[in-house]
Amino acid sequence: MARKKKVKLPKTIPTHIAIIMDGNGRWARSRALPRNAGHRAGVENLRPVLEACVEFGIRYLTVYAFSTENWERPADEVQGLMNILEDVIDREITELHENGVKLRHLGHLERLRPALQEKVLKAIDLTKDNTRISLNIAWNYGGRDELVRAIRKLIEDGVPAEDITEALVGDYLYTAGCPDPDMIIRTAGDQRVSNFLLWQGAYAELYVTPTYWPDFGREDLLDALHQYASRERRFGRVPGPVTSS
Numbered sequence: 001m002a003r004k005k006k007v008k009l010p011k012t013i014p015t016h017i018a019i020i021m022d023g024n025g026r027w028a029r030s031r032a033l034p035r036n037a038g039h040r041a042g043v044e045n046l047r048p049v050l051e052a053c054v055e056f057g058i059r060y061l062t063v064y065a066f067s068t069e070n071w072e073r074p075a076d077e078v079q080g081l082m083n084i085l086e087d088v089i090d091r092e093i094t095e096l097h098e099n100g101v102k103l104r105h106l107g108h109l110e111r112l113r114p115a116l117q118e119k120v121l122k123a124i125d126l127t128k129d130n131t132r133i134s135l136n137i138a139w140n141y142g143g144r145d146e147l148v149r150a151i152r153k154l155i156e157d158g159v160p161a162e163d164i165t166e167a168l169v170g171d172y173l174y175t176a177g178c179p180d181p182d183m184i185i186r187t188a189g190d191q192r193v194s195n196f197l198l199w200q201g202a203y204a205e206l207y208v209t210p211t212y213w214p215d216f217g218r219e220d221l222l223d224a225l226h227q228y229a230s231r232e233r234r235f236g237r238v239p240g241p242v243t244s245s
Contacts, residue, residue, distance in 0.1 A: 007222055009056060010229030014182030016060035017053070017224075018136075018204070020196055021046075023188025023212030030212075036080035041214035043084050047092070050101070052218040053133060056225060060134045060178060062106070064196050068142035071111070085139065086116050093123045100132025106174040107141030136178065143198030146174055175200055183228050185221075187213040203235050 021042055028038030046063065053061045066081060096103065103124050109117045150172035154164060170176060180200045184193065189210040193201065207224045209216065 004055070004218070009222075010226050012229040013057045013225060014205075014228055015058070016062070016179050016181045016183075017058055018062040018064070018181040018184045018197055018201065019049075019213075020064045020184065020186040020194060021213040022186060022190060024214060026188060027212040027214045035077055036084070038214060039077075039081055040084055043088055045214050045216065048217060049221060050133070050135060052221050054099075055218075056221070058133065060136065060181075062136035062138060062175075062178075062181060062197070064138045064141070064194070066107075066139045066141070067195060068107070068140060068145050069195070071140075082112065082116065086119065089119045089123055093126065096135075097127050097130065100130045101127060102130040102132075102134045103127045104134060104136045104178070106136050106138040106146075108145075109140070111140060134178065136175065138174075138196070141174070141196075143193075143195045147199060169199070173199060180204065182233075183207055183224065185209070185224050187211055187216050203233070205231055205233065 024038035024042040025035045026038070027041060028035050031037075050061060065085075070081075071078060093103075105120055105124060109120060112120070150169060153172050154169075159168070175197075180202075181197060181204045183205045184197065184201050185207045186193075187209055189208060191208050193206075197204070205228055207227055209220060209224070211220055
């Protein structure tokens with residue numbers, strides 16, 4: 001195995017990055033391949049990016065794998081994505097567990113066939129105590145859907161309106177217990193968040209690259225980290241001391 005080139009890391013490393021893994025279909029089309037070949041290449045690319053996150057000291061990685069709107073895609077493409085998900089769980093879960101990866105699912109499982117639901121839940125349970133890095137997989141996930149679900153649950157639990165705070169809403173989201181993303185990376189050039197982490201990403205730094213997801217690698221991630229470190233995160237405030245008028 002070739003040794004990785006030693007890199008100079010920026011002084012500031014985000015705790016949590018989220019990635020909109022876009023461009024699989026365009027990657028495949030540029031190679032005269034079917035779209036599902038691009039999706040499979042995209043899934044294969046997740047491992048080296050995850051390894052790079054561990055190497056660079058990132059503690060949480062959230063990836064947007066399948067949105068609530070993706071069900072509207074052609075049936076053969078959707079079925080192909082389901083097959084890829086099951087194949088990845090079968091092939092990768094043991095090694096992910098041995099390497100200290102904690103898996104977490106964001107979204108709904110109901111539309112998956114029962115056997116696949118069971119595999120996902122077993123993978124989550126197997127890795128629940130791992131601490132090296134948390135990998136959140138947003139599958140059948142939508143930011144608006146997540147907020148609607150949280151509101152409904154707050155109502156079901158009888159929470160008085162005056163007791164609802166930002167912190168409490170966060171406890172009702174799929175990401176409860178996980179810090180908000182510091183940076184959201186989108187591959188393939190489109191400049192929108194596509195219903196991804198609408199609440200959690202309110203102050204995340206956005207980084208858009210034209211690189212298709214299957215080609216996004218360790219050096220691309222490092223470039224994003226350097227860009228992140230060069231920015232001043234103000235969270236709506238102004239820099240410097242605040243003086244009264």
